[in-house]
Amino acid sequence: MTMTQEKQPITTNSAVPFPSTAIAADAARDDAGIAKEDAAWTDRPEPAAGPAPITVETPSPEPQDTAEPAAGRTPKMRADRVSVFYGDKQALKDVSIEVHDDRVTAFIGPSGCGKSTFLRCLNRMNDTIAGARVAGQIELDGHDINAPDMDVVQLRARVGMVFQKPNPFPKSIYENVAYGPRIHGLAQGKSELDGIVEKSLRRAGLWDEVKDRLQESGTALSGGQQQRLCIARAIAVDPEVILMDEPCSALDPIATAKIEELIHELRGRYAIAIVTHNMQQAARVSQRTAFFHLGELIEYNRTSDIFTNPREQRTQDYITGRYG
Amino acid sequence: MATQGHTLKAFDEDLDRLRALISEMGGLAEHAIGEAMRCLVDRDVDGAHRVIEDDKKLDALEIETEKRVVQLIALRAPMAGDLRDVVAALKISGVVERIGDYAKNISKRVAVLEDAGKIEPLSLLPEMARIASQMVHEVLNAFVNRDAEAALRVCERDKAVDDFYDSIFRTLLTHMMEDTHSIRHATHLLFVAKNLERVGDHATNIAEMVYYAATGRHMGERVKGADSVAA
Numbered sequence: 439m440t441m442t443q444e445k446q447p448i449t450t451n452s453a454v455p456f457p458s459t460a461i462a463a464d465a466a467r468d469d470a471g472i473a474k475e476d477a478a479w480t481d482r483p484e485p486a487a488g489p490a491p492i493t494v495e496t497p498s499p500e501p502q503d504t505a506e507p508a509a510g511r512t513p514k515m516r517a518d519r520v521s522v523f524y525g526d527k528q529a530l531k532d533v534s535i536e537v538h539d540d541r542v543t544a545f546i547g548p549s550g551c552g553k554s555t556f557l558r559c560l561n562r563m564n565d566t567i568a569g570a571r572v573a574g575q576i577e578l579d580g581h582d583i584n585a586p587d588m589d590v591v592q593l594r595a596r597v598g599m600v601f602q603k604p605n606p607f608p609k610s611i612y613e614n615v616a617y618g619p620r621i622h623g624l625a626q627g628k629s630e631l632d633g634i635v636e637k638s639l640r641r642a643g644l645w646d647e648v649k650d651r652l653q654e655s656g657t658a659l660s661g662g663q664q665q666r667l668c669i670a671r672a673i674a675v676d677p678e679v680i681l682m683d684e685p686c687s688a689l690d691p692i693a694t695a696k697i698e699e700l701i702h703e704l705r706g707r708y709a710i711a712i713v714t715h716n717m718q719q720a721a722r723v724s725q726r727t728a729f730f731h732l733g734e735l736i737e738y739n740r741t742s743d744i745f746t747n748p749r750e751q752r753t754q755d756y757i758t759g760r761y762g
Numbered sequence: 763m764a765t766q767g768h769t770l771k772a773f774d775e776d777l778d779r780l781r782a783l784i785s786e787m788g789g790l791a792e793h794a795i796g797e798a799m800r801c802l803v804d805r806d807v808d809g810a811h812r813v814i815e816d817d818k819k820l821d822a823l824e825i826e827t828e829k830r831v832v833q834l835i836a837l838r839a840p841m842a843g844d845l846r847d848v849v850a851a852l853k854i855s856g857v858v859e860r861i862g863d864y865a866k867n868i869s870k871r872v873a874v875l876e877d878a879g880k881i882e883p884l885s886l887l888p889e890m891a892r893i894a895s896q897m898v899h900e901v902l903n904a905f906v907n908r909d910a911e912a913a914l915r916v917c918e919r920d921k922a923v924d925d926f927y928d929s930i931f932r933t934l935l936t937h938m939m940e941d942t943h944s945i946r947h948a949t950h951l952l953f954v955a956k957n958l959e960r961v962g963d964h965a966t967n968i969a970e971m972v973y974y975a976a977t978g979r980h981m982g983e984r985v986k987g988a989d990s991v992a993a
Contacts, residue, residue, distance in 0.1 A: 718839055745841050747978030757841040759768045 512580065514539040514679060514709035515560055515597075520574035522555050522564060529555045532574070533735045535728055537679065539709040542701055544724035544741065546717060548761065551730040553713045557681050560711065561597035562590055578679070595622055598677035602684035604664030606656030606671070611648050614656040614667055615639060618675035634674055641703070642670035643696035662693040669697065673704070680704065682712040686719060698723050717757055721745050729753045773838050780830055780851045781906045787823045787858045788902035790816070792895050794865035795961065799891040801872045802954065803884065810872035813865060820862035827855035843978070847908070850975035854905060857964050857971075861898060864957040871950045878947040882933060887954060890926035893919060894958045897965035901972060910976040913969040917981070923962030930955040 513536035522530035530552040537543050537560070545553035555564070562583060564570040576583050583593055595618070606614050615635045618624075625631035635652070639645040644666040648659070656667050665688055672680055682701075686694040701710060701723045714720050720727050720741065727744040729737045729752075737744065737753045748754045755761040767774045794813050801809040831852040834840065840848050878884075897916050904912035934948045934955075973981045 717841065721841075746845060748842050754842050755766070758844045759770055759773060759841075760766050761769070 513537060514579065515711075516577045516580075517556070517559065518575045518577075520556065520559055520572065520576060522552070522559060523571045523573070524567070525569045529733055530559075531733045533730075535735060535738055537709050537711050538726075539678070540706055541726055542705050542710045542712060542724040543726045543728065544720035545711065545713045545728050545730060546715075546720050546756075547730035547736075548756065549715075550732075552733040553728075553730045554683050556730065557683055557711060557713050560679065560681055561594050561599055563594075563599065565590065595675045596677055597679040597681060598672035598675065599681045600665070600669050600672050600683065600685045602687055604661055604668050604688060606659070606664050606667050608655065608657055610653045611639075611656050611659070611667060612652040615670050615674045618671060622675055624675065635670075638670040638674040639667075641673055641700060642666040643693070643700060644670055662689040665689055666693065666697070669700065677708060679709040679711070682710065684713055684715060687715065694719070717745075729756060731756070770838075773840075773844075776830070776834050776838060777840075777844065777847065780827065780834065780848065783823060783827050783830065784851055784854055784858070785902060785906055787820060787827070787855060787862075788898060790820050790823070791858050791861045791865065792899050794820070794862050795868075795891055795895040795898070795958075798865045798868040798872070799888050801869060802875065803888060805872070805876050807873050807876055810869035813869040817862050817866040820859050824855045824859040827851060843908075843975070846975040846978065850905065850971045853971050854902075854968050857968050858898070858902075861961050861964050864961050868954050868957050871954060874950050875947055878950075879944075881937060881944065881947060881951060884951065886926060886930055886933075887951070887958070890923060890930070890955065890958050893926070894923050894961040894965065897923070897962055898968075901965045901968045904969065905972045905975070908972075908976040910973045913972040913976070914981070916969040917966050920962045920966045923959055927955050927959040 515537040517533055517535045520530060520533045521528060533552070533556055535543075535556075545557060547553045558564050559572055559576055560583075562572075564572055572584070578593070578597065581588070583597075607617065609617070612635055615638050616625075616631050619631060619634045625634055636645060636649075639648060644663060647663060648654075648667075656664065659667060665685060669685065686697050689697060698719065701712070704710060712720070712723065724741045727739065727741040728735055729744065729748075729750070731752055737748060737750045739749070743749075744753065745757060748757065752761070794816060797809060797813045800806065801813065831848055834848055835845075838844075897919050900912060901916040903909070904916065931952065934952050938945045938948045970981045973979075
């Protein structure tokens with residue numbers, strides 16, 4: 439990570455006023471905090487040899503207490519006052535959040551809190567639900583994803599998705615992965631396509647298990663393997679953002695660990711947003727965590743803060759297991 | 763701070779048990795300080811031996827606390843305030859065990875001081891011990907009740923203990939200069955005072971842990987009683 443990247447001002451802020459200043463400011467401070475934290479890991483000088491100094495160092499102030507100027511980068515995706523209605527029922531209320539491309543953002547909250555609904559807004563999956571209406575603005579690289587000129591097929595290639603229930607096509611393992619790159623014209627020939635398929639399956643931790651039976655049906659795999667196949671399929675089209683909706687809920691601990699490791703690896707290249715009921719998983723894989731409750735975004739902060747010192751009582755109650 | 767119990771009741775029971783263990787350790791440490799001082803004043807060598815022997819209980823409870831903390835982290839995966847509490851319990855148990863060691867150390871000096879003549883600071887030491895021991899009592903109550911304010915009040919009392927120590931130090935120094943025969947006894951009494959001063963410091967450290975556990979913030983730079991330069 440380079441510090442110069444971190445220090446760039448949020449340029450889009452000046453172009454597009456961002457009404458939810460509180461969360462924007464929080465996020466900016468958090469960026470500064472994470473930058474500082476990362477710097478602390480890499481730049482920490484070796485302790486000097488010799489007797490320890492007697493003077494007591496003044497502890498550096500905690501990130502959330504510093505009134506630093508807004509520092510950070512343009513978010514990969516920005517949601518601004520997003521509300522979702524299913525018919526008359528409001529499922530999401532004025533949610534504003536930013537997803538960055540070298541961070542994993544976890545959405546947690548009890549069932550029905552709106553976290554999956556929100557995730558589906560990010561690649562317009564709610565378009566497919568009859569009676570669903572989305573209000574507010576969602577931007578990908580500063581462009582409104584609901585704008586008339588936005589090609590939704592292209593959008594979903596750029597913002598890929600992995601669902602809770604593995605949903606491979608009823609085709610061969612190979613075809614499941616090759617389908618996307620082929621229709622998007624990402625491969626020039628058979629060997630290149632083979633390469634994409636292998637790379638994607640390797641990254642999804644599935645290659646060694648399926649390399650000798652690529653022509654078998656994807657649906658013949660075990661549940662855990664199917665899910666990794668779906669992840670391989672999402673990776674294959676080289677997305678910019680990967681949305682994961684409870685991706686490990688059907689996986690055993692080993693497969694889960696593989697997916698989590700995969701998430702870590704992918705973090706450098708893609709923005710990743712993950713919905714999970716497993717708070718330990720959110721704690722393990724994410725750098726930012728957003729807590730939703732009854733359709734509202736209650737708290738969005740660095741994961742380490744959310745799990746050690748949440749600001750909101752409702753967050754505290756939920757993550758400590760006091761919320762029913 | 764917690765508005766309600768955990769959905770999983772066994773988790774609450776585990777946390778309560780941990781708090782009870784810390785309370786128990788605190789009670790033993792307080793008692794040890796009180797007894798050590800009584801033995802010192804009454805020249806009760808047998809009693810002092812019992813204090814030394816009883817310190818083993820504290821050591822055992824510290825080990826018990828560590829086991830339970832490790833188990834609780836492994837089995838319950840505590841988060842946020844719960845996690846801070848559990849980590850604080852682990853650290854506090856180590857400090858309370860150390861406080862017990864100071865009481866033991868004081869007790870060991872009882873035999874040496876048995877034949878000591880009247881040395882004036884001996885009359886100041888029990889009062890100093892009372893304050894230090896009260897600090898331990900109050901800070902552990904603060905932990906059990908997650909009371910950050912009470913923790914802050916404990917810190918404020920440390921100044922009194924430091925002042926006692928400075929005063930006793932000067933008096934003992936004067937004694938030693940006036941009567942070189944008193945040096946052996948006075949030195950031992952000086953160590954007793956130093957031990958009590960350390961008990962106050964440790965209680966203050968616990969207060970800082972309690973404050974962090976309860977609030978999620980560190981107490982920050984406190985205004986400490988100007989650290990004694992006498993020693």
